[in-house]
Amino acid sequence: MTALFRPAQAYFEPAALDYPLGRELYARLMREGIPLRFTSSHNRVTGLPGETPREAFRAAKRTLVVGIKRDLDFEPCRPSADFSLVLATGCPAACEYCYLQTTLGRKPYVRVYVNVEEILAAAGRVIAGRRPEITVFEAASTADPLALEHLTGSLRRAVEWFGREECGRLRLVTKFAAVEPLLDADHRRHTRVRFTLNAEPVRRLFEHRTAPQPDRLAAAVRLRDAGYPIGFVLAPLMLFRGWRESYSALLDEVAAALGSPAGEDLTFELIQYRFTPASKRIIQERFPATQLDLREEGRHYKRGKYGRGKWVYAPAQAEALRGFLVEAIAGRFPAARVEYFT
Numbered sequence: 001m002t003a004l005f006r007p008a009q010a011y012f013e014p015a016a017l018d019y020p021l022g023r024e025l026y027a028r029l030m031r032e033g034i035p036l037r038f039t040s041s042h043n044r045v046t047g048l049p050g051e052t053p054r055e056a057f058r059a060a061k062r063t064l065v066v067g068i069k070r071d072l073d074f075e076p077c078r079p080s081a082d083f084s085l086v087l088a089t090g091c092p093a094a095c096e097y098c099y100l101q102t103t104l105g106r107k108p109y110v111r112v113y114v115n116v117e118e119i120l121a122a123a124g125r126v127i128a129g130r131r132p133e134i135t136v137f138e139a140a141s142t143a144d145p146l147a148l149e150h151l152t153g154s155l156r157r158a159v160e161w162f163g164r165e166e167c168g169r170l171r172l173v174t175k176f177a178a179v180e181p182l183l184d185a186d187h188r189r190h191t192r193v194r195f196t197l198n199a200e201p202v203r204r205l206f207e208h209r210t211a212p213q214p215d216r217l218a219a220a221v222r223l224r225d226a227g228y229p230i231g232f233v234l235a236p237l238m239l240f241r242g243w244r245e246s247y248s249a250l251l252d253e254v255a256a257a258l259g260s261p262a263g264e265d266l267t268f269e270l271i272q273y274r275f276t277p278a279s280k281r282i283i284q285e286r287f288p289a290t291q292l293d294l295r296e297e298g299r300h301y302k303r304g305k306y307g308r309g310k311w312v313y314a315p316a317q318a319e320a321l322r323g324f325l326v327e328a329i330a331g332r333f334p335a336a337r338v339e340y341f342t
């Protein structure tokens with residue numbers, strides 16, 4: 001079982017203490033003897049220790065920053081949801097391929113926002129404006145929020161808030177397993193929790209400080225049994241010697257954990273391995289001995305918004321992955337839905 005995240009140091013925006021969660025966190029971390037400092041903005045935390053990019057990254061991952069989310073606009077979050085719901089930014093784990101390497105760049109420290117009610121009220125205005133359409137929010141586009149739930153309780157508040165919203169739905173995805181705070185939340189099946197899983201060679205080489213996969217599967221079963229819709233994100237899907245056997249073994253593990261019937265309304269999302277020119281630079285700085293395959297040769301450059309793009313597998317390889325997994329999932333979970341492959 002992975003230990004719950006305990007920061008080595010924490011920074012507070014002074015105004016965070018105007019909120020009950022800010023005061024509670026300050027008192028609790030102080031009681032636990034964690035060094036506390038103030039920062040004028042959660043966007044500008046300076047003076048973290050570390051001589052090399054690797055040391056600085058490690059120190060940042062052990063640093064908690066407590067602030068206020070001032071920008072209450074919601075970014076689109078396709079293909080997983082309509083919008084991102086940002087309750088936190090960052091993650092205490094350190095997966096080498098993590099998408100946050102690029103999005104957080106030089107600010108990989110872990111931020112939590114104390115104005116949860118304001119964030120949810122803003123989400124409520126978006127939902128109201130789109131009624132009677134259902135609006136779906138993703139709580140894990142900038143963070144692994146379950147990794148921080150023992151500190152903030154924000155996810156449980158969001159789950160219950162969405163439970164009361166007729167036209168709002170919440171989704172989150174995690175590589176952690178401490179789901180106790182969510183088990184008896186009044187979710188009314190409005191929150192889908194997905195667990196990211198991968199084949200054993202990928203986990204062993206590239207995932208650090210995440211919950212062991214058997215714990216994630218056990219957590220998924222507990223949430224399913226508590227009535228939540230659950231799902232699995234298989235990501236990042238990689239091609240390596242023996243990938244078919246490894247991904248088959250992974251799906252067998254999932255089937256054994258879920259038992260039969262696997263669960264109502266089970267979903268899978270399939271995301272192939274990708275990297276960007278910016279993430280490649282950062283990964284090589286922070287993990288100089290990484291075994292991630294960061295070669296551009298033979299890959300396809302997929303252009304995104306504003307001309308920025310990412311390197312993904314060539315179309316024939318991507319199709320081999322997609323076809324194999326869709327079939328392997330259908331064979332084991334005939335009622336499950338594969339939401340997308342990207």
Ligand code: SF4
Nearest residue numbers: 091093094095098175
């Ligand atoms: S658990 Fe997810 S968010 Fe955290 S480092 Fe790994 S990939 Fe990134």
